[in-house]
Amino acid sequence: MTRIKEFNLPDLGEGLTEGEILKWLVKVGDTIELNQPIVEVETAKAAVEIPAKWAGKVEAIFHEEGTTVEVGAPIIAIDTDPTAPPVAPSASSSGSEAPARTPVLVGYGPRSGAATRRPRKSANGTPTAAPTTERSVPPVAAAPVVEAPVVEAPPALVLAKPPVRKLARDLGVDLAALAGTGPQGSITRDDVEQAATPARPAPTTVGGEQRVPVKGVRKLTADNMVASAFTAPHVTEFLTIDVTRAVKALDRLRALPDWRDVRVSPLLLAAKAVLVAIRRHPMVNSTWAGDEIIVKPYVNLGIAAATERGLVVPNIKDTGQLSLRELADALNGLVQTAKSGKTSPADMSGGTFTITNVGVFGVDTGTPILPPGESAILAFGAIREMPWVHKGKIKARQVTTLGLSFDHRIIDGELGSKFLRDVGTFMSDPEAALLAWT
Structure with a gap:
């Protein structure tokens, strides 16, 4: 089974043929879960968050923010089994290398030939050599490292009325990240709405004329x-x-x-x-x-x-x-x-x-x-x-x-x-x- 899977821009319904990448919610190297939101895409009807189809590790991102992508085109590659050892080419193969894919905008993308793993870091942060696909001596298991428990500071008190809290939940706004403009620094409905409103793209100026792209x-x-x-x-x-x-x-x-x-x-x-x-x-x-x-x-x-x-x-x-x-x-x-x-x-x-x-x-x-x-x-x-x-x-x-x-x-x-x-x-x-x- 192929470990590296490409996730294509899905058909979001009603005959839509393309979408604009508004914001990536993950980056190359991130470990993601099934159905975790990975990208915000603006279609001709709405801005929507698209969830991951598989769990795993982000191997490559194929399009920058602001790029318009056709439905069905690959937008991200996910390693669905990042803990497995790299697979060397089969001895019975013809010896030809896998075709090299087009370079990606972010990350390194799937490689031709045998897959290799990134260098790991030791406990003190010093990079160590990456393991090879062939070993003459079985690796020695490392002693388990016991980490000290993390003590989290108590959350800061957020002043907001119940309707405002409900609005924030509905719009996906973190109240703790807002500076309230209401009495005693309380968070108002306007504060939540302003935080949730996406910024409008600035038009370009050519020869004193403003040119606003017609899209979405x-x-x-x-x-x-x-x-x-x-x-x-x-x-x-x-x-x-x-x-x-x-x-x-x-x-x-x-x-x-x-x-x-x-x-x-x-x-x-x-x-x-x-x-x-x-x-x-x-x-x-x-x-x-x-x-x-x-x-x-x-x-x-x-x-x-x-x-x-x-x-x-x-x-x-x-x-x-x-x-x-x-x-x-x-x-x-x-x-x-x-x-x-x-x-x-x-x-x-x-x-x-x-x-x-x-x-x-x-x-x-x-x-x-x-x-x-x-x-x-x-x-x-x-x-x-x-x-x-x-x-x-x-x-x-x-x-x-x-x-x-x-x-x-x-x-x-x-x-x-x-x-x-x-x-x-x-x-x-x-x-x-x-x-x-x-």
């Missing part, structure tokens, strides 16, 4: 938007609504004991409104398949998120089965994970309906482009205090504008209008809509 998420977004815009006939409708009652309902929700540690935003009500409206109009949650329309019995709700890596649209699976509290937790986790660049490819695929919250940028609304395979997308605009006719009088009210883009092959004007009207009705008075519709 940016490239996928561009390809998808062009394909969608010139495939599905888009229609966009707008609805301006008074959400004063919804804002007050959110304030009452935040005051409940079970909700005090939950980040509650108007996006939560927009998501709930969409789910209720889809239940009333299932055709909105469908896909055009040429000779048929596929109406989905589940809602995988996508949330467009602006990140350091570009626009990503992860989705929450089977959202219609979640309680309001479960939906709030899922939305918060989805957004934080997306901003940290840790969204998995599985969470980026299979969406059935999307909300883009342009209101967080102070924008009233927009005409969003459909994600491929979806029939509708809702733009949720900023909530502003504006003059509004309420009970026959002009008063200052909380107002927002919704924009619904839909595939006119599936959704005609009547269906699109009814769906948008129901979303608006729910957000204008969510408590009354829940009593009437659910």
